[in-house]
Amino acid sequence: MTQPAPIVRLQDVRLDRGGRTILRGLDLSVSPGQVVAVLGPSGSGKSTLLAALTGELDAAAGTVEVFGRPIPTRHRELLELRKGIGVLLQGNGLLTDLSAAENVGLPLRAHTRLPKPVIERLVDMKLHAVGLRAARDAYPRELSGGMARRVALARALALDPPLMIYDEPLTGLDPIASGVVMALVRRLNDTLGLTSIVVTHHVHETLPVADHALVIANGGIVFSGTPEALQATTDPLVRQFLDGQPDGPIGFDAAPRTEAA
Known part of the structure; x- marks a missing residue:
């Protein structure tokens, strides 16, 4: 049986910022x-990778493909591509x-011409999917951190994107809220037929819901495999990150990144 075409594919990609290779x-x-969990210490380049996937940053070398085609360079085509990518920002x-419902409805009002009653119905469906339909009239200041994160998730899902990217989704959340959010990521991925990339440094909360894990450090991918293989690895560099060791192959007093080739 033929394998389905990948949703995302990177081939020998180099990413630069400010004239330096990240x-x-x-x-x-x-x-x-x-x-897919994309793991790594702070400053390792996870957000740079995310920027390349959404077309915010052009690859300096190699190819980045989403939905089977290279990231477009024309503005209009890039906007169309981004409608198929939901992004949950860490902030x-x-x-x-705006109320929770008004926030969730923003993408629908901006990118569709649907009648108001239809938008209201879709907003209720998205809030119900994250367990917050009862909070539709609440304002962000009235929500807990975990509830606000779930409202932001409902908004990211508003246009039914086939690809979801989560940028540090657990930042600022307590362990219970973190568990709720990650369980929701897995459930929505399966029930809605999504593909999800979770960019995070929260290892233990993320691995239980992941199918595949990457670790980024020292300017590249230092591990790619199943969560089980990651937990079992003896690679000193990867173990330093997983175990939170202050000393090891990953330098936290990092030297400046290399100049772009």
């Missing part, structure tokens, strides 16, 4: 339906003067 030699293939990005 990541190089990136190879990645994400199959439909997978939850939520909720507008404080």
